[in-house]
Amino acid sequence: MNTQASITPDQHQPIILTGDRATGQLHLGHYVGSLQQRVQLQHQYQQNILVADMQGLTDNGHNPQKVADNILNVVADYLAVGIDPKLTTICLQSAIPALAELTMYYSNVVSIARLERNPTVKSEIQSKAFGRSIPAGFLTYPISQAADITAFRASLIPVGDDQLPMLEQTNEIVRKINTIAGKNILVECQPLLSKVARLPSTDGKNKMSKSMGNTITLGADSKTISQAVKSMYTDPTHLRVEDPGCVEGNIVFTYLDAFHPDGAYIETLKQQYRQGGLGDGTTKKILEQCLQDLISPIRKRRADYLNNKDYLIEVLKSGTEHANQQTQQVLTDIKTAFGLNLF
Ligand code: ATP
Ligand code: MG
Missing domain, CATH: 1.10.240.10 (Tyrosyl-Transfer RNA Synthetase)
Known part of the structure; x- marks a missing residue:
């Protein structure tokens, strides 16, 4: 089965990167905050959707099974709302090594003070009551998001408003890397907010999450x-x-x-x-x-899709292969910029 058969990357179409942590079933906040929009966008853009399992681990290191168990749930949710794997690349973060490598390189141009200032991370640290035992991966997840976005050369990021500080931080990294490289090897991105950028929970107290x-x-x-x-x-x-x-x-x-x-x-x-x-x-x-x-x-x-897990795995595998091809060049560019491409 070739689930990517109809993806014809058109150089003129802007590139989208978006995604969701594999930390549970998707909900109405996702539907109105991003999924609905993605179904439309897949016709006009090169759209990549990342199932962010590594990012899901950043606050679930003690319980990785939760993340593992939700990967296919998220893929089933995508297909059930009408995201079409023939139009959109659906891929798995942990199976794209360039993303982890880029995260390591970018970590050297971001200070701890800057990470601690990120307002979304700050409020998440408070609500999760991490105190001093905050996992290093959690504090640095905005760097990993910058790696995800830049690896695909994405310029448009459909997100909820909790993600705006991540995009700001991504663009700071882009500018720093471009300065080091002496030319624009990375592109800056901009958010695309939906009509409902933050759906509240039913009690109105928090974001539905x-x-x-x-x-x-x-x-x-x-x-x-x-x-x-x-x-x-x-x-x-x-x-x-x-x-x-x-x-x-x-x-x-x-x-x-x-x-x-x-x-x-x-x-x-x-x-x-x-x-x-x-x-x-x-x-x-x-x-x-x-x-x-x-x-x-x-x-x-979604229940029908979950009854056919082999198909869901095939969709994800095929999209991930496509993503691995797309993301290699940026990694090479970064290594060259750092003078590390000896062989
Ligand atoms: P978690 O609690 O594990 O962080 P989440 O429900 O916040 O999960 P994410 O996977 O972090 O979901 O978010 C994926 C995308 O969906 C992001 O772009 C986020 O802004 C958007 N999103 C999540 N919840 C909402 C919401 N309630 N309203 C609008 N957009 C949302
Ligand atoms: Mg979230």
């Missing part, structure tokens, strides 16, 4: 979806149906905005809610139906 255990996954069964919607945070001052309610910060409306296909209809609901006369039970019912309709076919397809 795998490691916080606050997700509605793309494989969630209908009962789980129903319970998640029922438990959603709304407007605590909206006690009776006839009371005027607040839409801003009301997670049910945040989700309706993100997922309901009929924006005009949601605007009329908002008006009614603000005036009074629309109950949370009704808005939740509308949202539940919308999420059931969205997730149910994805759930079915």
Whole structure:
């Protein structure tokens, strides 16, 4: 089987690199924050999607099985939402040695102080309560992301807004390496944010994220979806149906905005809610139906894919072979820039 048969790298198409840590099933935050966009982008760009298993290990070194167990889950999620391996290179980070090598080279141009200043890493360190026992790999994962991005010569990075500091740090590394090389061997990248750059969890307190255990996954069964919607945070001052309610910060409306296909209809609901006369039970019912309709076919397809693991492995292997060819040249360029290409 040749899953890459139709990939015809067109030199004029900008290159995309994006990806997900293999730390759990993908969720609605991924769907609206990046997956939906990737399905569109694969038609106009050379799109590479990295299953970031090594990055997943940076805070799971004590439990590597969690990462190993989730690699194929993530691939199944990609295929289930419509990412097409004939249009997109889906590849495995740990099986592309150039990425680890580049990380080592780039580590020499980044200071610990700079790594500690990265606001996303800073807040992750706090929320994971690492203290002084932070794994070195975790503190330095922005360097590994810079290696991933530059290895593919990617200029466009579709991400959620938690990743913006990583792209800033990547571009700093690019400029430093280009200065050392005396010419532009690496390209700077820019983010592509989706309409919903940070989907909150159902309680509205945090970003929906795998490691916080606050997700509605793309494989969630209908009962789980129903319970998640029922438990959603709304407007605590909206006690009776006839009371005027607040839409801003009301997670049910945040989700309706993100997922309901009929924006005009949601605007009329908002008006009614603000005036009074629309109950949370009704808005939740509308949202539940919308999420059931969205997730149910994805759930079915991902289960079918997971019943055919050989196919998932073949997709990943074939994409990884393609990625290994693509990333070699940048590694050679870097070694040459450092004067290390003796033979
Ligand atoms: P983990 O908790 O293990 O870090 P995660 O849920 O944060 O997992 P990642 O694999 O770290 O997911 O993120 C992959 C991509 O999805 C990133 O570009 C990230 O910005 C985006 N993303 C993740 N969660 C959300 C969200 N709630 N809203 C929008 N985008 C998101
Ligand atoms: Mg994350």
